[in-house]
Amino acid sequence: MIILLIPLLPVLAALLSLIPVRPVLARAATLASAVLALIAAVAVALQVARSGMVTTVAGWVGSDALSALLLMLQAVLAVTATLYSFGYIGREAAEDDVRQRTYYANLNLFIASLFLVPILLQPALTWVAVELTTLLSVFLVGFNRTAEGLEAAWKYAILTIMGATVAVLGILLLLYGLHSVSAGLPQTWAALDSAAPRMPPDVLKLAFILVLVGFGTKVGLFPLHTWLPDAHSQAPSPVCALLSGVEVGTVLYVILRLMPVFEAIPGFPARDWLLAFGLLSVGAAAFLLLQVKDFKRMLAYSTVEHMGIILTAVGFGSAGSYAGLYQLMTHGLAKSFAFYAAGAVLLLYRTRNIAEVRGLIRTSPFTATMLLASALAIAGVPPFAVFLSEFSVLRSGLLAGAGWAVGLLGLFIAIAFIGVMRPVGRMVFGDGTSVRAERLPRSVILALTLSVIPLLALGLYTPPLLHHLLALASSAITR
């Protein structure tokens, strides 16, 4: 029953947020729901680690290790994004209680839709949940109501809804394949997995293309990534953290979940397709990173890069699946941290232009340290967790005998490293006039501090629970 609580808590918090009193109630409700959801997610993870699968409503709601990992990541980010919002939105929409309450209500509904994706056991319903994540985040992207923000929201809505509509035909084809095996089968992920070898291969191939292109658009895979830098840079920073840190990963989850089904197609190299798409995205993002002028867009391109790394890793095979899922977790933690740091810079300087931020280390040593740490973290430098996951991705590629792909991936990661570290180095250490140092809101400082802890801890030590869940989950996405 505890799984059902996870999406219900934020819905309740959304309702409470709408009560027309001071926004402090909305804040308290949002934080309480996020913390309780995190506790529930950990409880589900522990249960899954023991029994492998938790089913709450048979054929409808449940969680395996893959779902549990995603739930924990979502819940952690929900907590930090909520904390961060207190100060950030408090300053952005000060004096406007209605706007603040609307923000929290919308944020909670968005979080609830994210929670729904991994716990639904039927692909058709999962698709509905993915579509809800778009619909419920459109107004968060356009929250600032600037021309650029609304333009970004428009591109985001049109392109990702287009992607989801293409993907739905893929899902329908899969259900048709299932029906053609036996009319009485339940329409669940598990039934799809077991019936896949008996489905017509042509149906599965067409479904694969539609699902990869459709959901790939929402994951931000090259060349369908064009909306992502806009949306992920224009949204308020806590929303950016959720979009880049966990929303794209949540959609990627659906593609990964279907991998065993597509691997069942005789003579069809489904994993090689992932490898090719992944490398293309990493490469394109690495070169795009070299020419960015806006530091939030820089982080958005880095998201495209990391999604590419995860796809490449899964393309490497079973060892790569473990590494890819690990990367999904560490990227979520690192990227949200980076957007919190970038948001702090934005609060201090009121600009996203890299060239206008110089000498941050003198203006605000705390923000500078956090920005530098987050850049190092997303660039994959030890002792941060992304280093370990990227290292295991490269190692799994070598083990799989894909030396050339590992070489290319390593090269692209190195280019992306330069693309991130060079501008951040200038922002932090560059010569320039320091601005009047405004104090950061306390909740922003707290969210930044809380975000860096798991990133460092996982860089030094992998808890047995995490390792166990990753191993279980990687076998769930391998045939």
Added chain:
Amino acid sequence: MPISLLHGLNALAAALFLITTFMFLASRQTAASLSLYVRQGLLLSASALVQAYALHSLDLLLFAVITVIAKAVVIPWMLRRSLAPSFQSRREAELAVSVPTSLLIAIAVSLVAYTIAQPLGGTMPSFIAVNLPVGLAGLLISIYALSVRREALPQFLSLLMLDNGVFFAGVAIATTSPVWELAAALEAIIVTVIVALLFRAISERIGTTHVGRLSGLREEGSR
């Protein structure tokens, strides 16, 4: 009714469906595009109705009814009500590619759709052999239409046409639960509500919905 007649009726609906898609690609006035969308929704519903009768499927009957309500009544009403000025204007929308070129591309795209769907048709009952290629052609042509339209509302109408294409293929292959069909129809309505709200916010804030001319989001354009 003999089954061959039902197949014939379905093929007629499919042919008209494909023609409406081509007409949509060629139409430049918003009001005309919307009425083509309504007609297409009716044809989608007709195809579902024929198949519901042929297969004695209550789910498909329900789907046909929901489709008529959502796509021929609710969505056009909402769009006309909330975005009235855009529909009254007889101005022709700006396209990135000329109409004759677009139509040639659409023919090529339809051939691609038939080629892709061919191997699937052989092993399947013939409703699928008709609906899948036509639906796929609708999907691909709508994506093309979306990419050459430079204004917000025509882009959104292309998105709705894309939805029709998907479900035209979908009715023949989906033998799913009514829950899912209801969710799909509701989803189209929710999408319309959200996009209409966003559209109004954009026109209030910026004064234009010519998204091709909105160019704040460029690498050099950041402030």
